[in-house]
Amino acid sequence: xxxxxxxxxxxxxxxxxxxxxxxxxxxxxxxxxxxxxxxxxxxxxxxxxxxxxxxxxxxxxxxxxxxxxxxxxxxxxxxxxxxxxxxxxxxxxxxxxxxxxxxxxxxxxxxxxxxxxxxxxxxxxxxxxxxxxxxxxxxxxxxxxxxxxxxxxxxxx
Numbered sequence: 001x002x003x004x005x006x007x008x009x010x011x012x013x014x015x016x017x018x019x020x021x022x023x024x025x026x027x028x029x030x031x032x033x034x035x036x037x038x039x040x041x042x043x044x045x046x047x048x049x050x051x052x053x054x055x056x057x058x059x060x061x062x063x064x065x066x067x068x069x070x071x072x073x074x075x076x077x078x079x080x081x082x083x084x085x086x087x088x089x090x091x092x093x094x095x096x097x098x099x100x101x102x103x104x105x106x107x108x109x110x111x112x113x114x115x116x117x118x119x120x121x122x123x124x125x126x127x128x129x130x131x132x133x134x135x136x137x138x139x140x141x142x143x144x145x146x147x148x149x150x151x152x153x154x155x156x157x
Contacts, residue, residue, distance in 0.1 A: 001027055001028065001072060001073045001141070001142045001143075002023070002025045002026045002027060002028075002139060002140070002141050003026065003027070003028045003029075003030060003072070003077075003139070003140040003141075003142070004019070004020065004023045004026035004028070004029045004030070004137065004138075004139060005030050005032065005107050005125060005127045005137060005138035005139070005140060006019065006029070006030070006031055006032065006127055006130045006137045006138070007031065007032035007033060007034065007056070007081070007108075007109025007110070007126070007127050007128070007129065007130065008032075008033070008034040008035060008056065008109050008110070008112055008128075008129035008130060008131060009031070009034070009035030009038040009039075009129075009130045009131055010034055010035050010038075010058070010129070010131045011035060011038060011131070012035070012038070012130060012131040012132075012135070013038045013041065015130055015131065015135055015154055015155075016035075016038050016039060016042065016130055017041075017042065017045075018154070019130065019137050019154055020042055020046065023139065026049065026139070027049060027050065028049065028050045028051075028052065028072065029042070029046075029049055029050070029051050029052070030051075030052045030053070030077075030079055030107060031051070031052070031053045031054075032053075032054060032056070032079060032080070032081055032082070032107060032108060032109035032110075032127070033053070033054050033055050033056025033057070033058075033059055033064075033080075033081035033109055033110070034056030034057065034058045034059060034081065034109065034110070035056070035058075035059075035130075035131075036053050036054075036055055036056070036059045036062050036064055037059075037062075039051060039053065052068055052070060052079065053068075054066055054067055054068050054079060054080055054081055055081065056081035056083065056109065056110065057081065057083040057110070066080060066081065066084055067079065067080035067084070067097075068080070069101055069103065072142060073142040075104045075105055075142055075147065076101065076102055076103045076104055076105070077103060077104075077105040077106075077107060077140075078097065078098040078101045078103035078105070078106050078107070079106075079107040079108070080094070080097075080107075080108055081108065081109050081110050082094060082108035082109055082110035082111065082126070083110045085097055085108070087108055087110050087111055087126075088110065088111055091124070094106065094108055095119070095122065095124070098122060098124075099122065103122070104121060104122060104123065104147070105122075105123045105125075105140060105147065106122055106123065106124045106125070107125050107126075107127075107138075107140075108125075108126050109126055109127065109128075109129075110126075111126060112128055112129035113126060113128060114126060114127060114128030114136045114138070114151045115128075115151075116138065116149045116150075116151055118149075123140070123147050123149055125138045125140065125149050125151075126138075127151065128151065130154060133155060134153070134155075135153070135154035135155050136151055136152060136153050136154055137151075137152055137154055138150065138151050138152070139152060
């Protein structure tokens with residue numbers, strides 16, 4: 001199963017649409033906040049894909065939850081924007097939150113800095129921001145052999 005992970009689109013619906021088009025095998029699309037309305041049109045264009053979202057610190061009027069969790073392919077995924085776990089200062093708090101939820105995959109945004117790591121049974125990914133010259137997104141592939149995370153530059157020519 002391929003999961004497309006994006007965050008911090010901040011109104012850049014064009015790049016968001018282009019990235020979804022570039023990943024036709026993604027069955028699940030997770031938006032980690034700050035631009036939660038940006039993805040609404042995509043829901044109608046891709047009714048066969050699962051869309052998951054949380055609100056970010058710039059999604060002021062959003063009724064979306066601040067965090068989510070889902071079980072996919074026998075892997076528990078904990079996802080949130082990251083601001084409530086102070087990720088700009090340290091990842092300790094968000095890693096602890098994911099471990100308390102017994103997650104094996106942690107997804108967060110907020111910092112605009114792409115990041116991926118594997119630490120003691122926990123796959124960690126921040127896809128970066130999908131807006132601007134350094135726009136990036138993430139892919140999580142869950143296979144029978146395991147989990148693979150990849151960061152991709154969205155504006156790479």
